[in-house]
Amino acid sequence: MRPTIRDVARLARCSIATVSLVLNNKDVSIPQSTIERIWKAANELNYRPNKLAVGMITKRTKMLGLVIPDNSNAFFGDLAKAIETAARKNDYNLILCDSDNNGQRDLEYISILSDRQVDGVIFVRSEGNQQDDRKIIQIADQNGIPLVTVDRTMHGEKVYSITLDNFRGGYLAAQHLISLGHKRIGCYSGPLELNSSHQRLDGVKEALAEAGIPYDESLLFVGEYKLGRENEALAYFLDKKVTAVFAFNDMMAFGLYVSAMQMNISIPQDLSVVGFDDIFFCKLVSPQLTTVRQPVSDMGVCVVETLIRIMNGNNDGQPAIRKFEPELIVRSSTAPPKKN
Numbered sequence: 253m254r255p256t257i258r259d260v261a262r263l264a265r266c267s268i269a270t271v272s273l274v275l276n277n278k279d280v281s282i283p284q285s286t287i288e289r290i291w292k293a294a295n296e297l298n299y300r301p302n303k304l305a306v307g308m309i310t311k312r313t314k315m316l317g318l319v320i321p322d323n324s325n326a327f328f329g330d331l332a333k334a335i336e337t338a339a340r341k342n343d344y345n346l347i348l349c350d351s352d353n354n355g356q357r358d359l360e361y362i363s364i365l366s367d368r369q370v371d372g373v374i375f376v377r378s379e380g381n382q383q384d385d386r387k388i389i390q391i392a393d394q395n396g397i398p399l400v401t402v403d404r405t406m407h408g409e410k411v412y413s414i415t416l417d418n419f420r421g422g423y424l425a426a427q428h429l430i431s432l433g434h435k436r437i438g439c440y441s442g443p444l445e446l447n448s449s450h451q452r453l454d455g456v457k458e459a460l461a462e463a464g465i466p467y468d469e470s471l472l473f474v475g476e477y478k479l480g481r482e483n484e485a486l487a488y489f490l491d492k493k494v495t496a497v498f499a500f501n502d503m504m505a506f507g508l509y510v511s512a513m514q515m516n517i518s519i520p521q522d523l524s525v526v527g528f529d530d531i532f533f534c535k536l537v538s539p540q541l542t543t544v545r546q547p548v549s550d551m552g553v554c555v556v557e558t559l560i561r562i563m564n565g566n567n568d569g570q571p572a573i574r575k576f577e578p579e580l581i582v583r584s585s586t587a588p589p590k591k592n
């Protein structure tokens with residue numbers, strides 16, 4: 253039977269209120285001898301506060317929920333790690349949910365986390381639609397659970413979001429390739445319904461326009477932010493006679509590497525490749541991948557601190573959307589186009 257605060261009070265011969273004050277380190281004038289007797293009793297009984305019971309009194313469970321679309325992608329793994337570290341530093345535990353990039357799972361997890369009475373939710377949406385976003389906000393609101401998004405913003409919903417300047421990220425990738433002399437640049441995007449995709453594409457268009465290069469819609473191949481369609485994508489781009497491909501995340505760039513090897517295409521001699529995220533594999537592949545870095549750890553810390561401020565009712569005056577800056581990391585997968 254799990255020892256209760258009542259058992260500790262009985263063994264220490266004092267009231268439950270005194271035990272609670274001592275074990276919660278409340279700064280009140282209690283004799284040192286009593287404090288020592290209480291800690292001794294708690295240790296002897298191996299007493300651990302029942303978080304749910306504490307939660308019913310303080311209305312806090314000190315649990316946060318995190319929903320991400322794909323834990324097998326190191327970008328989300330790094331993000332989850334940064335969030336977990338920041339949560340623990342603020343005395344919160346984390347329930348991690350992987351929605352497998354499935355909008356229906358998003359809804360299920362938000363309901364499950366609400367039932368578990370988490371104090372707040374950090375949410376990275378899957379591909380979905382405005383109706384799904386609206387339902388997710390409704391579930392959180394109905395349960396009085398603050399929700400913030402990170403990385404991907406939600407359609408038209410007024411929620412606090414920590415994201416990246418994806419437009420700038422796409423611009424940097426394209427500008428780098430243009431500066432090398434590339435004019436026919438393939439875009440291997442993620443689902444365009446996501447802000448992290450369509451804003452990157454808008455950045456590419458801006459860089460092309462600045463260079464006086466017309467944007468060619470036929471050089472766009474929409475992917476899924478994961479491995480699986482690289483053979484189809486590379487064949488498509490080669491048929492379009494591109495000299496470079498900007499993959500909107502590193503996982504898809506790595507897929508192009510595998511396909512290029514199978515098709516005897518050498519990177520960067522025959523084809524330059526740029527990725528996005530700067531996950532740690534970028535330095536392990538050969539040639540090392542030129543990519544656009546997301547400050548994923550800073551974003552993780554920021555979203556936890558934002559959520560805690562919201563839960564404590566003091567996030568007023570903060571911007572609804574906080575954008576972090578991307579950084580171009582030039583490595584060895586890009587070079588001037590081959591002279592024909």
Ligand code: RIB
Pocket residue numbers: 325327403404442446448477500501502503528529
């Ligand atoms: O790698 C997954 C991609 O989807 C990242 O670029 C991130 O921004 C997310 O939106």
